[in-house]
Structure formats: structure tokens, C-alpha cells
Amino acid sequence: xxxxxxxxxxxxxxxxxxxxxxxxxxxxxxxxxxxxxxxxxxxxxxxxxxxxxxxxxxxxxxxxxxxxxxxxxxxxxxxxxxxxxxxxxxxxxxxxxxxxxxxxxxxxxxxxxxxxxxxxxxxxxxxxxxxxxxxxxxxxxxxxxxxxxxxxxxxxxxxxxxxxxxxxxxxxxxxxxxxxxxxxxxxxxxxxxxxxxxxxxxxxxxxxxxxxxxxxxxxxxxxxxxxxxxxxxxxxxxxxxxxxxxxxxxxxxxxxxxxxxxxxxxxxxxxxxxxxxxxxxxxxxxxxxxxxxxxxxxxxxxxxxxxxxxxxxxxxxxxxxxxxxxxxxxxxxxxxxxxxxxxxxxxxxxxxxxxxxxxxxxxxxxxxxxxxxxxxxxxxxxxxxxxxxxxxxxxxxxxxxxxxxxxxxxxxxxxxxxxxxxxxxxxxxxxxxxxxxxxxxxxxxxxxxxxxxxxxxxxxxxxxxxxxxxxxxxxxxxxx
Amino acid sequence: xxxxxxxxxxxxxxxxxxxxxxxxxxxxxxxxxxxxxxxxxxxxxxxxxxxxxxxxxxxxxxxxxxxxxxxxxxxxxxxxxxxxxxxxxxxxxxxxxxxxxxxxxxxxxxxxxxxxxxxxxxxxxxxxxxxxxxxxxxxxxxxxxxxxxxxxxxxxxxxxxxxxxxxxxxxxxxxxxxxxxxxxxxxxxxxxxxxxxxxxxxxxxxxxxxxxxxxxxxxxxxxxxxxxxxxxxxxxxxxxxxxxxxxxxxxxxxxxxxxxxxxxxxxxxxxxxxxxxxxxxxxxxxxxxxxxxxxxxxxxxxxxxxxxxxxxxxxxxxxxxxxxxxxxxxxxxxxxxxxxxxxxxxxxxxxxxxxxxxxxxxxxxxxxxxxxxxxxxxxxxxxxxxxxxxxxxxxxxxxxxxxxxxxxxxxxxxxxxxxxxxxxxxxxxxxxxxxxxxxxxxxxxxxxxxxxxxxxxxxxx
Numbered sequence: 001x002x003x004x005x006x007x008x009x010x011x012x013x014x015x016x017x018x019x020x021x022x023x024x025x026x027x028x029x030x031x032x033x034x035x036x037x038x039x040x041x042x043x044x045x046x047x048x049x050x051x052x053x054x055x056x057x058x059x060x061x062x063x064x065x066x067x068x069x070x071x072x073x074x075x076x077x078x079x080x081x082x083x084x085x086x087x088x089x090x091x092x093x094x095x096x097x098x099x100x101x102x103x104x105x106x107x108x109x110x111x112x113x114x115x116x117x118x119x120x121x122x123x124x125x126x127x128x129x130x131x132x133x134x135x136x137x138x139x140x141x142x143x144x145x146x147x148x149x150x151x152x153x154x155x156x157x158x159x160x161x162x163x164x165x166x167x168x169x170x171x172x173x174x175x176x177x178x179x180x181x182x183x184x185x186x187x188x189x190x191x192x193x194x195x196x197x198x199x200x201x202x203x204x205x206x207x208x209x210x211x212x213x214x215x216x217x218x219x220x221x222x223x224x225x226x227x228x229x230x231x232x233x234x235x236x237x238x239x240x241x242x243x244x245x246x247x248x249x250x251x252x253x254x255x256x257x258x259x260x261x262x263x264x265x266x267x268x269x270x271x272x273x274x275x276x277x278x279x280x281x282x283x284x285x286x287x288x289x290x291x292x293x294x295x296x297x298x299x300x301x302x303x304x305x306x307x308x309x310x311x312x313x314x315x316x317x318x319x320x321x322x323x324x325x326x327x328x329x330x331x332x333x334x335x336x337x338x339x340x341x342x343x344x345x346x347x348x349x350x351x352x353x354x355x356x357x358x359x360x361x362x363x364x365x366x367x368x369x370x371x372x373x374x375x376x377x378x379x380x381x382x383x384x385x386x387x388x389x390x391x392x393x394x395x396x397x398x399x400x401x402x403x404x405x406x407x408x409x410x411x412x413x414x415x416x417x418x419x420x421x422x423x424x425x426x427x428x429x430x431x432x433x434x435x436x437x438x439x440x441x442x443x444x445x446x447x448x449x450x451x452x453x454x455x456x457x458x459x460x461x462x463x464x465x466x467x468x469x470x471x472x473x474x475x476x477x478x479x480x
Numbered sequence: 481x482x483x484x485x486x487x488x489x490x491x492x493x494x495x496x497x498x499x500x501x502x503x504x505x506x507x508x509x510x511x512x513x514x515x516x517x518x519x520x521x522x523x524x525x526x527x528x529x530x531x532x533x534x535x536x537x538x539x540x541x542x543x544x545x546x547x548x549x550x551x552x553x554x555x556x557x558x559x560x561x562x563x564x565x566x567x568x569x570x571x572x573x574x575x576x577x578x579x580x581x582x583x584x585x586x587x588x589x590x591x592x593x594x595x596x597x598x599x600x601x602x603x604x605x606x607x608x609x610x611x612x613x614x615x616x617x618x619x620x621x622x623x624x625x626x627x628x629x630x631x632x633x634x635x636x637x638x639x640x641x642x643x644x645x646x647x648x649x650x651x652x653x654x655x656x657x658x659x660x661x662x663x664x665x666x667x668x669x670x671x672x673x674x675x676x677x678x679x680x681x682x683x684x685x686x687x688x689x690x691x692x693x694x695x696x697x698x699x700x701x702x703x704x705x706x707x708x709x710x711x712x713x714x715x716x717x718x719x720x721x722x723x724x725x726x727x728x729x730x731x732x733x734x735x736x737x738x739x740x741x742x743x744x745x746x747x748x749x750x751x752x753x754x755x756x757x758x759x760x761x762x763x764x765x766x767x768x769x770x771x772x773x774x775x776x777x778x779x780x781x782x783x784x785x786x787x788x789x790x791x792x793x794x795x796x797x798x799x800x801x802x803x804x805x806x807x808x809x810x811x812x813x814x815x816x817x818x819x820x821x822x823x824x825x826x827x828x829x830x831x832x833x834x835x836x837x838x839x840x841x842x843x844x845x846x847x848x849x850x851x852x853x854x855x856x857x858x859x860x861x862x863x864x865x866x867x868x869x870x871x872x873x874x875x876x877x878x879x880x881x882x883x884x885x886x887x888x889x890x891x892x893x894x895x896x897x898x899x900x901x902x903x904x905x906x907x908x909x910x911x912x913x914x915x916x917x918x919x920x921x922x923x924x925x926x927x928x929x930x931x932x933x934x935x936x937x938x939x940x941x
Contacts, residue, residue: 041823066543091535124582478870
């Protein structure tokens with residue numbers, strides 16, 4: 001591999017690049033999809049290639065190819081330089097990268113049971129057992145069960161002498177039961193809508209006990225058909241970790257991406273209401289609100305050794321005791337606010353340029369009450385569980401979420417179900433209204449394997465650790 | 481050192497792609513499978529991105545995908561690879577065959593499609609040398625033209641200019657052999673002014689040289705100027721005019737949630753044959769061969785694309801079928817299959833809404849008090865079967881009174897059944913735009929709706 005990376009870097013440098021890096025990526029994926037106890041699709045994919053990123057005349061260029069030859073390394077490096085020169089005709093600020101020591105070493109996701117070594121028929125059988133248990137529940141219209149694993153082998157080299165190798169394994173699985181009656185369609189998922197994901201081996205899937213939860217979620221889907229719709233009002237809400245992580249993702253993770261604050265995502269996903277002059281002073285949330293981007297936490301979808309610029313994994317505070325204090329950043333953006341890169345640059349494969357992505361953006365637990373304890377402490381509230389829909393404006397202020405199930409909480413007891421539950425608000429108003437956060441015993445990691453950003457579109461795998469929380473005076477029950 | 485002067489389209493050779501597909505099918509047959517189908521997509525994609533009125537990202541990639549579906553009797557496996565060399569294809573066949581050996585039988589497996597359904601030939605309109613020969617300099621020229629227009633209005637430009645050229649080929653063991661080359665290009669821009677004004681403009685075309693970057697820049701910049709200093713507006717139900725950029729989302733969601741045979745079979749769709757779901761002014765088709773859109777002659781199974789009359793003057797008529805859903809319904813595929821495995825089902829990816837007679841002034845003129853919406857942002861189904869969707873307005877939302885634009889309002893959240901919205905179509909614009917939809921091109925007019933439900937508003941900061 002060093003032949004190819006050296007050739008690409010040498011060629012780029014010889015043609016005028018003041019900085020160059022190259023990533024060689026091989027990605028393996030395997031997926032199983034079962035629908036109504038029938039094996040609908042089993043697929044395996046493999047892709048490999050390399051991408052060369054250069055700075056020439058103060059501008060970026062990037063080119064990539066699937067042909068792993070030194071001749072192609074020459075061509076791609078030359079293309080990247082040519083593209084950078086074209087970019088340089090329309091720049092107003094030259095690229096300046098922060099300093100960092102050359103990155104060297106190897107990182108491998110800890111895996112107890114290699115998912116790619118487990119026989120396919122065993123993985124299918126485990127899913128089928130759970131899917132059949134859901135299908136057997138009276139009133140279920142159709143079921144869907146999924147399993148997927150991804151392994152990325154990545155070599156990074158840069159013109160500053162950096163050379164790292166990483167092997168990152170991600171895995172996810174889950175169940176979905178659908179009950180339909182006329183126009184009404186209700187769904188329950190376990191452990192999460194789209195499956196629960198982590199950086200781990202097959203032991204993670206075994207630990208889910210899919211079969212043991214199948215009948216329960218299917219029964220809940222059927223029960224929701226006859227539940228009343230959630231009435232409109234202003235209520236105390238409790239966000240179960242299966243919803244709270246999406247709240248963190250959309251209303252904290254994305255607005256703290258520094259490229260959004262600088263406008264470079266404006267044409268696609270939007271910008272951010274959190275601007276650099278608000279650092280250290282803006283009250284984002286209540287005193288209980290501590291949010292950290294942590295690429296070192298074991299098991300997260302945003303856990304790695306180095307980002308795709310060779311910056312070591314680290315913890316970056318974003319919100320401290322409610323005050324906005326930090327951004328997810330890169331080597332180009334961090335110096336513009338007088339800081340060093342927080343190591344958040346990742347690319348979706350060899351043919352995409354790295355972008356600022358969430359690592360694991362975690363709401364830290366608070367000593368005191370478990371999430372169950374917070375529910376027991378709530379006199380009159382609504383418990384929202386398992387994300388179903390999500391939407392937020394282009395500056396990440398006005399949001400609306402829907403969950404698969406809402407449960408009434410009266411005098412500390414969980415009671416009746418509501419269907420089609422939604423809640424809406426303004427980001428900082430919601431976080432300022434948070435008056436209880438679950439303790440470490442309730443804290444768990446969740447994953448978003450479908451985070452979209454960038455042009456051309458990239459799909460990111462990011463993580464979120466949360467323990468459940470309570471919010472006051474939130475508008476609920478929005479439906480036309 | 482090799483030259484870097486290769487154009488975008490050099491890697492998009494249909495004959496080469498078809499040879500790779502045929503070789504994969506041949507190797508699969510030698511491996512003892514009873515059926516095999518290879519989809520090959522190979523080409524080059526490039527994109528120039530600009531923000532704060534300067535280019536900040538400029539990328540190109542040379543990519544290939546070989547997707548192989550094999551069957552051993554009724555046991556089906558799928559594997560894909562980015563490699564097209566002999567060793568890569570051998571490994572691909574091995575993986576697909578191993579999957580097929582381990583999965584359970586599909587009782588209703590209908591087999592791969594026959595050549596009878598294959599495309600009559602490539603769609604010439606799917607390719608343009610203007611995009612196939614696109615260079616980084618062409619894209620930079622486009623970016624500079626948008627930026628110049630923004631500069632002239634005193635606003636800042638953000639956006640992207642993409643050019644893609646690909647060869648697509650499908651071969652299967654039943655005799656389908658089809659290939660064509662396709663190009664697409666898209667220029668979009670968001671502009672921002674000093675007083676929270678924002679604008680948007682977009683164009684998609686098979687031919688990148690037909691995109692008028694300067695005109696798009698002027699359109700977006702003017703919209704940003706007009707939308708400066710937006711004011712709060714009480715959410716509620718308002719009649720609206722939706723610009724084409726917003727209408728594309730209506731069609732996307734209908735296609736995604738309801739216009740496929742599998743969605744109907746699973747009872748998750750609103751669709752019922754002969755049922756009125758929209759105003760008589762609404763006719764929606766899907767036509768892969770329509771040169772007005774982003775054409776393609778065949779689907780991922782190599783089946784010729786048929787024109788579908790999805791909504792005929794507001795009434796449900798056709799549905800999208802692939803080979804498996806068609807067999808279950810006792811009919812032929814309409815050429816709307818996606819790459820296997822595809823648990824979501826067939827998809828109409830070349831949708832168009834028929835134009836009406838109204839000018840833009842007619843549409844606005846019909847609003848006594850209502851809103852003009854430029855586009856939607858981050859939409860998501862809240863109740864899929866009723867096509868209830870939530871999202872935000874973006875890049876220019878204007879209050880209209882007495883048929884005239886009064887001024888900009890702050891972006892609003894809506895939670896609205898798109899079926900209810902389409903049932904209230906009062907007028908349809910005569911000018912259509914081809915824009916990028918969820919999976920393909922989408923050609924739409926602007927429309928005026930009797931009512932649209934806004935359920936919230938964003939804040940200034």
C-alpha cells in the first residue's frame with residue numbers, strides 16, 4: 001500500500017501541492033432483510049479505491065479512483081491538482097491548516113465475534129426466529145427484520161509524514177412490526193427504528209435478545225391501532241433514550257458542526273444558529289446540560305483512532321452546564337476560531353472528501369435519579385419512545401419529532417398509550433426547559449447509520465450516548 | 481506520468497459495461513446457478529461546490545458497481561463489487577452463489593425477467609456530450625457566473641455544480657442484454673443577504689452546457705434581496721402558491737409512500753384504483769423516455785420503462801411494478817425495478833406533473849391573502865399512509881395580499897397531508913422545471929392550493 005500512497009503524494013507534491021493526503025479504503029458490507037418471515041434479501045458488497053486531496057495555490061482539489069495502481073495514482077493526483085487550480089480561480093481566502101504532529105499507528109475496533117466469520121445461515125436463523133414471533137401476533141400486517149455489518153480497512157498517508165492504518169467494524173440489527181387498519185398504520189421497532197448500531201462484533205447482536213422482545217413489540221403495534229391520537233397541548237415530556245438521542249443529533253450535533261456555522265453546508269443541509277461569537281456565553285440549555293463529542297468512547301459509531309485528516313480521536317466539550325462552549329471541527333476550520341482541530345473529519349468511503357461529522361455526541365448523565373426514577377418523580381407527563389419522524393429547520397432551531405409510541409405518566413406511573421405522538425419547539429427553549437437527566441445507570445449508546453450531509457451526498461455513521469431526560473412546557477400533538 | 485486531460489465521459493462506455501455484465505453472468509452460469517443477472521454502472525462523477533462566494537470543494541471520482549443477483553432454484557442471493565477485473569468478478573460470483581446456497585426458498589420467486597420486456601434500445605436523449613465532456617473549468621465557470629450575479633445584488637452565493645456520466649448495462653441468463661449511457665448535471669444555489677434574506681434557484685439537465693448559471697444566479701439573488709428582513713406570521717391554514725422547487729417534494733413523497741405495487745400489496749399506500757385523491761387539475765405521469773426529464777430506457781432489471789399514468793386528472797390509475805410484484809399480480813413489469821435486493825419495492829423515478837395554463841402572475845393573482853413558498857426543507861412523513869408530512873419552508877416565503885407580494889415572512893413549519901394539498905389544487909402553472917427528485921429527475925409546474933396547514937414558525941436567532 002505504501003507504494004501507492006507514496007506515489008500519489010510524490011506526484012501531487014511535484015505538481016505543486018503544498019499539502020496532500022491520500023486514503024485507501026476497502027469496505028465490506030453484508031446485509032440480511034426479512035419480511036413477514038420470508039428472507040427477502042441477502043446481500044454482500046465490496047468496494048475499494050483511493051482518494052487524493054491536495055492544496056494548490058491555496059485551494060482544495062480532490063480526485064479518486066477504484067484502480068489501485070501506481071499509474072492511476074499518478075493520474076488521480078494530477079487530476080486533483082488540476083481541479084485545485086480550477087478552484088483557485090474562484091477563492092477569496094487561502095486554505096490554512098492547523099499544525100498537528102504526524103499521525104502514525106494502527107487502530108482496530110475491538111471485536112469478540114467477527115460478524116463476517118459467523119456462518120450466514122446462523123445469522124438468518126436468528127432473525128427468522130424473531131420475525132416469526134412477531135408475525136404470529138394476531139393483527140400484525142407485516143413484519144421486517146434486518147441485520148447489517150460493515151468493515152472498513154483504511155490507510156491514510158499525508159505529505160507531512162503521517163501514516164495510519166485502521167480497521168473499523170460496525171454492526172446493527174433490529175425488528176419492526178406493522179399493524180394496519182384502514183388508513184391507520186402503526187409500527188413498533190426494537191431496539192430502535194432502523195436497528196440498533198454500534199462499533200462491535202456479532203456479540204452486540206446476540207445481546208439484543210431479538211426473539212425475546214419480538215412478541216412484545218408486535219403486540220404494542222396492534223394495541224396502538226386502538227389507542228387515541230395524542231391530544232394537542234403544552235405538557236411535561238419525558239424523552240426515552242430511544243428518542244432523546246435523535247433530539248441530540250438534530251438539535252445539538254448538527255448545529256455544532258463548524259462548517260455549517262461558516263456556511264459551507266448552506267446549499268444543502270443548511271447553516272447553524274450557533275455562531276462563533278456565541279462561544280462561552282450563549283445559554284444553550286439548563287445547568288444540567290453537558291454535551292461532549294467523544295470519539296474515544298468504546299462501542300460508538302463515531303469511535304475511531306484518527307479522523308480522515310490524521311487527527312487523533314479525542315473528547316471535545318460542546319455544551320458545559322448549559323453554556324455553548326465548542327464545535328466539531330477540522331484542521332481548516334478550527335484555526336479560524338483560534339482553536340485546534342477536534343478531529344471530526346470523516347468521509348463516506350474512498351470516493352468522497354472528508355467533511356466535519358459528528359463523532360459520538362453524548363449528553364452526559366447526571367447523578368441523582370435513573371430514568372425510571374425520573375418517570376416515578378413525574379406527576380403529570382408524557383413519555384415519548386422510539387423515534388418515528390424528524391424534521392428541523394435549516395438553522396437547527398424549529399424542530400418537530402414524532403415517536404412510535406407515547407405513554408401517559410400520572411403520579412409517577414406509566415399508563416395509557418397514545419398513537420401518532422409528536423412534539424415541537426425551538427432548540428434552545430427545549431434544552432433550557434430540561435429539569436432532570438438520568439444517571440449513569442440509564443446511560444446507553446445509540447447509533448445513527450444514515451446521517452446525510454454534503455454534496456455529493458455522504459452517509460455518516462455517528463453515535464449518541466444518552467440516559468433519558470425530562471422537559472417542561474413543551475408543545476405536543478401537532479397534526480393537521 | 482499519465483495525462484489528466486481525460487474527460488468525464490471517457491469511463492462511461494456502454495459496450496464495456498455490457499461485456500462486464502455478460503462476463504459476470506457467464507461466470508455465474510459456470511458456478512452452477514440456475515439464473516443470474518448482472519447490473520453494471522460505471523462512470524465518472526464530478527462536483528464543484530461554492531460557499532461564501534468562493535469555491536471550497538471540487539471533487540471527481542471514477543466509480544463502478546457490479547450488482548449480481550443469482551438464483552439456485554428459488555434461493556436468491558445478491559452480491560456487489562466495485563471491481564470489474566476477472567478476479568473481482570470471480571470473487572463476486574462466489575459470494576452471490578454462497579448466499580444463494582444458504583438462504584431459504586422464496587415460494588413465489590417469479591424468476592428473472594424475459595427478453596420480451598427488455599428495452600427496445602438506448603434512449604439517445606439520455607446522453608449529452610456537453611456533460612460527457614465537462615471539465616473542472618466548465619464547472620468553475622458556472623460557479624463564477626452565479627457568484628457574479630450574487631455580487632451584483634450585494635448578496636452571497638452558496639451552491640454546487642455537478643456533472644455525471646455513466647454507462648449502465650444489464651445482462652441476465654434469460655437473454656436480456658441492454659446498455660446505454662446517461663448524463664446528468666445539476667446547478668443549485670442558495671443566496672444570502674445581509675438582513676436574513678435568502679434565495680434559491682436550481683436547474684437539472686442531461687446537458688450541462690444548457691444550464692444558464694448566470695440566470696440562476698440572478699433568480700436566487702433577486703429572491704434573497706426580496707426576502708430580506710422577514711417578519712413573523714401567525715401559523716395557521718393559508719392558501720398558497722408553491723414554486724416548482726416545493727412541488728417536487730409533493731411528487732417525491734407520493735412516489736415514495738404510495739405509488740408502488742409493493743406499497744399497495746402491503747396496505748401501506750393511499751392508492752386505490754379509480755379513487756380520486758387529487759384535484760382534476762392534477763395529472764402525474766412517470767416516463768423514463770421523456771426527453772423533458774432525465775431519461776433512461778430501462779430499469780435495474782433491464783426491463784424497458786413504460787409510461788405510467790399515475791394520477792389521471794386526480795384519479796389513481798397506474799402503479800409502478802418490478803418483475804416480482806408484477807408476477808404476483810399476474811402481469812408484466814412496468815420497468816420500475818431498483819437494484820436488488822430491494823425490500824422497499826418498485827419506484828417511479830421519472831415523474832412529471834402535467835402543466836396547466838396559468839402564468840406565475842395568474843397564480844399569485846388568485847391569492848386574496850396567502851403565501852408564496854419557494855421550497856421545502858427537511859421534510860419527513862408523520863403519517864405515511866395518509867401522506868402527512870412535516871417540514872419547513874426555506875429560501876423565500878412571502879405574504880401575498882390582493883394578488884400582490886407584500887413582503888417576506890419568517891420560515892414556517894407545516895404538518896400537512898400532501899393528498900389534502902393536492903385535492904385543493906386551484907390552478908397549475910404552464911412553465912415547468914426539471915429538478916432532481918428523490919431518485920431521479922422530476923418535471924413540475926408551480927401550483928396554487930386552496931389551503932396549506934402551517935403549524936409553527938422559526939425564530940430570528
